[in-house]
Amino acid sequence: MARRDGIAALVLGLVAGAVIHQAAALPFGGARNPGPGFVPWWAGVALAGLSLLLGVQVVRARRGPGARRGVEAARGDWRRVAALLAALALYVVALDPLGYPVSTFLLVLLMLRPATRRALVPALGLAVLAAGGSYVLFAVWLQVPLPPGALLR
Amino acid sequence: MEILSLLAHGFAIALTPTNLTYCFLGSFIGTAIGVLPGLGPPATIALLLPITYGIPPTSAVILLAGIFYGAMYGGSTTSILLNIPGEAASVVTCLDGYQMARQGRAGAALAVSAVGSFIAGTVSVVGLMLLAPPLAAFALRFGAPEYFALLVLGLMMVGYLGGGSMTKGLMMAVLGLLLGMVGLDPIMGSPRFTYGVFKLAEGFEFVLVAMGLFGIGEVLVNVERRVAPEVLKTQIRGLLASREEWRAASLPLARGSLLGFFVGVLPGGGAIISSFVAYAVEKKLSRHPERFGRGAIEGVAGPESANNAAATSSFVPLLTLGIPGNASIALIFAALLIHGIRPGPLLVSEQPAVFWGLIASMYIGNVMLLILNFPLIRLWVRLLEVPYRILAPLIVVFVLVGAYSVNNSVFDVGTTVVFGALGYALRKLDFEPAPLVLAMILGPQLEAALRRSLIYSHGDLLVFFQRPIAATLMALAVLVLLSPVLRWGLERKLRELVEPVAPRD
Numbered sequence: 001m002a003r004r005d006g007i008a009a010l011v012l013g014l015v016a017g018a019v020i021h022q023a024a025a026l027p028f029g030g031a032r033n034p035g036p037g038f039v040p041w042w043a044g045v046a047l048a049g050l051s052l053l054l055g056v057q058v059v060r061a062r063r064g065p066g067a068r069r070g071v072e073a074a075r076g077d078w079r080r081v082a083a084l085l086a087a088l089a090l091y092v093v094a095l096d097p098l099g100y101p102v103s104t105f106l107l108v109l110l111m112l113r114p115a116t117r118r119a120l121v122p123a124l125g126l127a128v129l130a131a132g133g134s135y136v137l138f139a140v141w142l143q144v145p146l147p148p149g150a151l152l153r
Numbered sequence: 154m155e156i157l158s159l160l161a162h163g164f165a166i167a168l169t170p171t172n173l174t175y176c177f178l179g180s181f182i183g184t185a186i187g188v189l190p191g192l193g194p195p196a197t198i199a200l201l202l203p204i205t206y207g208i209p210p211t212s213a214v215i216l217l218a219g220i221f222y223g224a225m226y227g228g229s230t231t232s233i234l235l236n237i238p239g240e241a242a243s244v245v246t247c248l249d250g251y252q253m254a255r256q257g258r259a260g261a262a263l264a265v266s267a268v269g270s271f272i273a274g275t276v277s278v279v280g281l282m283l284l285a286p287p288l289a290a291f292a293l294r295f296g297a298p299e300y301f302a303l304l305v306l307g308l309m310m311v312g313y314l315g316g317g318s319m320t321k322g323l324m325m326a327v328l329g330l331l332l333g334m335v336g337l338d339p340i341m342g343s344p345r346f347t348y349g350v351f352k353l354a355e356g357f358e359f360v361l362v363a364m365g366l367f368g369i370g371e372v373l374v375n376v377e378r379r380v381a382p383e384v385l386k387t388q389i390r391g392l393l394a395s396r397e398e399w400r401a402a403s404l405p406l407a408r409g410s411l412l413g414f415f416v417g418v419l420p421g422g423g424a425i426i427s428s429f430v431a432y433a434v435e436k437k438l439s440r441h442p443e444r445f446g447r448g449a450i451e452g453v454a455g456p457e458s459a460n461n462a463a464a465t466s467s468f469v470p471l472l473t474l475g476i477p478g479n480a481s482i483a484l485i486f487a488a489l490l491i492h493g494i495r496p497g498p499l500l501v502s503e504q505p506a507v508f509w510g511l512i513a514s515m516y517i518g519n520v521m522l523l524i525l526n527f528p529l530i531r532l533w534v535r536l537l538e539v540p541y542r543i544l545a546p547l548i549v550v551f552v553l554v555g556a557y558s559v560n561n562s563v564f565d566v567g568t569t570v571v572f573g574a575l576g577y578a579l580r581k582l583d584f585e586p587a588p589l590v591l592a593m594i595l596g597p598q599l600e601a602a603l604r605r606s607l608i609y610s611h612g613d614l615l616v617f618f619q620r621p622i623a624a625t626l627m628a629l630a631v632l633v634l635l636s637p638v639l640r641w642g643l644e645r646k647l648r649e650l651v652e653p654v655a656p657r658d
Contacts, residue, residue, distance in 0.1 A: 008582040012324055019331055026345060031612030036338035036345055039600045040331065047327045054320050081377045085574055088369070091553070092567040100557075104550055111546040126543065130550050142207060144558040 006058045013051035019044035099149015104131040163509030175212045176514045179219020180521045187227020188239045188533045194224040195480040196367040203555040210492035215514040221481045222464045226522045229266040242424035242460040245432045249452030261394035265402045266457040267526045273410040273458035274519040277465035288473040292498035301602035302626035307420040309633040311588045329589035333596025359487045365569040366586045368552035370576020402454035409455040413462030418469045420478040424460035431459035480587040
C-alpha cells in the first residue's frame with residue numbers, strides 16, 4: 001500500500017509541477033481581477049501540497065509500528081489489461097479506415113479469444129451479433145453516422 | 154394544497170405511455186445492473202446517456218433516475234441469496250441477509266428488503282418533494298460568494314465521505330478541477346492547457362470522461378482479476394416474513410428511511426455510507442447485538458431501507474442547488490445540461506414538468522420495483538450465470554459506440570480509452586474516481602464564482618467570511634477539512650486519559 005501511495009504522490013507531484021509551470025505562462029491577473037492563470041496556478045499549488053502530504057504520510061507509515069504488515073492487494077494478470085488496452089488503441093486507429101462493423105467485430109472476437117479456442121462458432125456468432133446489433137441500434141435506429149468502412153460504403 | 158396540484162401535474166406527465174415505458178425500462182435495467190457485480194449505476198448511466206439525446210428531457214431523466222434507484226433494489230437480491238453484493242451499497246446486507254438465507258429464511262429477508270426499500274424510497278420521495286421547493290427558494294438568495302462557499306463545502310464533503318483517505322479524495326477533487334479547466338477560460342474565453350489541439354479547446358466532454366473512468370476502467374479491473382464468483386445456491390422457500398419478523402424489522406425500517414434520507418442529502422453521502430451507518434446504528438441499539446452477522450433481520454431492514462432512501466434524497470442537492478453529490482447524480486446533471494436544462498434553484502419554477510414529472514415517476518418506479526422484485530427473483534439470480542468474459546465485450550462495445558455518438562468523432566473514442574486507462578490506474582493506486590468526476594463538473598462553476606466574487610469585492614478575500622450564509626458554509630468547509638486533525642487530536646487525548654499509569658516498583 002505504502003509503495004503504491006509513494007508512486008501516486010510522486011506522479012501527482014510531477015503533474016502539479018507541470019500545471020504550475022503551464023499556468024505561470026497564462027495571464028495571472030491579481031486578486032482584484034483574476035486572470036485565466038489564477039485558479040489553475042492555485043489548483044496546481046494545492047495539488048503539490050497534497051502530494052507532499054501524501055508523501056509524508058507514506059514515510060510516517062513506513063517508519064511507524066506495524067509497517068510492512070499491511071495486506072497487499074491480490075495481484076491479477078496485468079498482461080490481460082495491457083492486451084486489452086493495445087486492442088482498444090488499435091480499434092481507435094482502425095475505426096475510420098475499416099469502418100465500425102468490421103473493427104468492432106474484430107475487437108469483440110479478440111476479447112473473446114480464450115473462448116474461441118474451445119468454441120469458435122459461438123464466439124464468431126457473438127462477435128457478429130455485438131457488431132451488427134449495435135450498428136443497427138445506433139446507425140439505423142438512432143441515426144448515428146457510424147463510419148461504415150469500405151465494406152458498407 | 155398547491156403542492157398536491159403540482160404533484161397531480163407531475164403524475165399527468167409521468168403516467169403518459171412514453172414516460173411509463175421509460176420508468177419501467179429504467180427500473181428494470183437498474184435492477185439488472187444492481188444484480189450484476191462489476192457494472193455499477195454510474196457506468197450504466199454513462200453507457201445509456203447517448204441514447205437519451207434523442208428523447209425529451211423529462212423522459213431522459215426519468216429513465217436515468219430509474220436506473221439509479223433501481224440498482225439499490227437489485228443489489229440486495231444477490232447479497233441475500235448468493236452472498237454476492239451486486240452493488241457497493243448492498244455489501245453490508247450480505248452479513249445478515251446471507252445468513253438468513255442459509256437458515257432457510259431467504260424469503261423473509263427478500264420480503265423485508267423489498268418492502269423496506271419500497272417504504273424508504275417512498276418516504277424519501279415525500280421528503281424530496283417537501284424539502285426541495287423551499288430549499289430552492291432559499292438558494293435563490295445566493296450570490297457568487299455563497300455559491301463558491303457551497304461548492305467548496307461540497308468538494309470537501311466528497312473528499313471526506315468518499316471513502317478511504319481524505320488526502321487522496323482531495324487530490325482527486327483538485328485533479329478534477331484541473332481537468333475541468335482544459336479548454337476556454339469561463340470569463341475571458343482564452344484557451345488553457347490545449348497545446349494547440351483544436352478539439353481540446355472545447356474542453357473534455359464530461360460524458361466521455363465518465364464513460365472511460367467508470368465503463369472501460371471497470372472492465373479493465375475486472376479483466377485483470379477474472380475471479381469467478383463462488384455461487385452458493387440456496388433455497389427460496391416462500392416470499393413472506395412472519396409477523397414477529399415484521400415486528401422486529403419495523404423500527405429499523407423507519408430509522409433506516411430517515412437516516413438514509415439525511416445522509417443522502419449530503420454531498421458525498423449517498424447509499425453506501427448510509428447503509429453502513431444504518432447497520433452500525435441498529436447493532437448499537439439492539440438488545441442482542443451478538444445476533445448481528447448471524448441472521449438478524451434488523452441487519453437487513455436498516456441498511457436496505459437506508460440505501461434506498463439515500464439514493465432518492467441525493468436528488469435534493471442536484472435539483473435545488475445544482476450540486477451533484479455522487480457520480481451517478483453527476484451524470485444525470487450532465488444529461489440535463491445536454492438537454493439545455495440547468496439544475497439549480499430555478500429548476501423547480503422554470504422547469505416544473507421536469508421536476509414534478511421526476512418526483513411522480515419516483516413514486517411509480519418504486520411500485521414497479523416492488524412488483525418486479527418478487528416474481529422475477531429467479532430471473533435476476535440466473536442473470537449472474539452470464540459469464541463476465543461475454544459481458545465485458547458487450548460493455549466495451551456500448552461504451553465505444555456511445556463515445557463516438559457524442560460528437561460523431563473518433564477523437565472522442567480515443568479520449569474515452571485514455572480515461573479508461575486512467576480509471577484503471579486510479580483504482581490500482583486506491584484512488585476513488587468519484588471526487589474527480591464531481592470536481593470536473595463543478596470546476597467551471599467554482600472558478601467563475603470565485604473570480605466573480607473577487608472582482609465584486611475588489612480582491613477582498615473576506616467577502617467569503619462577512620456574508621452570513623457564505624461564512625457559515627466556509628466555516629463548515631474548514632471544519633470538514635480539519636476533521637481528520639481534530640479526530641486525531643481527540644483520540645490522542647482520550648488515549649492519554651485512559652492509559653493506565655505504569656506501576657512503580
